[in-house]
Amino acid sequence: xxxxxxAEVAKEVKAKLAEGKKAEEKKAEQETKPLPTEKKSEAKKxxxxxEAKKxxxxxxxxxxxxxxxxxxxxxxxREAWRAPRKKRAKAAIRILREQFKRHIKKDTxxxxxxxxxxxxxxxxxxxxxxxVNVKIYKDFARAYLVx
Numbered sequence: 001x002x003x004x005x006x007a008e009v010a011k012e013v014k015a016k017l018a019e020g021k022k023a024e025e026k027k028a029e030q031e032t033k034p035l036p037t038e039k040k041s042e043a044k045k046x047x048x049x050x051e052a053k054k055x056x057x058x059x060x061x062x063x064x065x066x067x068x069x070x071x072x073x074x075x076x077x078r079e080a081w082r083a084p085r086k087k088r089a090k091a092a093i094r095i096l097r098e099q100f101k102r103h104i105k106k107d108t109x110x111x112x113x114x115x116x117x118x119x120x121x122x123x124x125x126x127x128x129x130x131x132v133n134v135k136i137y138k139d140f141a142r143a144y145l146v147x
Contacts, residue, residue, distance in 0.1 A: 073103060078128055080095055
């Protein structure tokens with residue numbers, strides 16, 4: 001009696017597995033079949049293109065800009081410690097930007113390492129000073145942390 005029940009349960013499990021496989025196959029077929037909207041776009045792609053479009057000039061690859069000047073600056077961040085405790089790291093970033101405007105006079109972007117160095121000890125305890133290497137390009141400048 002027990003063996004008969006086990007056999008019935010096994011048959012039911014096999015039937016459910018077979019149904020699951022069939023459902024997965026149907027889903028896979030539906031995914032591979034193109035939708036009606038895709039057929040229209042394929043028809044557009046197959047239309048012959050004019051020769052003018054094929055012979056369009058290629059865009060020139062921009063070269064990496066040359067470094068015009070490189071400076072190493074030690075920027076004091078002691079003014080950030082006058083800010084409220086929970087705003088010190090933000091104040092340090094603001095001070096850093098002001099110093100870059102004063103000394104570099106170009107749009108300066110920080111490298112991730114500079115930001116991480118300021119936020120390393122959380123918002124309440126930024127460093128007292130930070131040493132950065134500023135590479136000045138034609139249109140902008142980029143600041144990297146000196147290690």
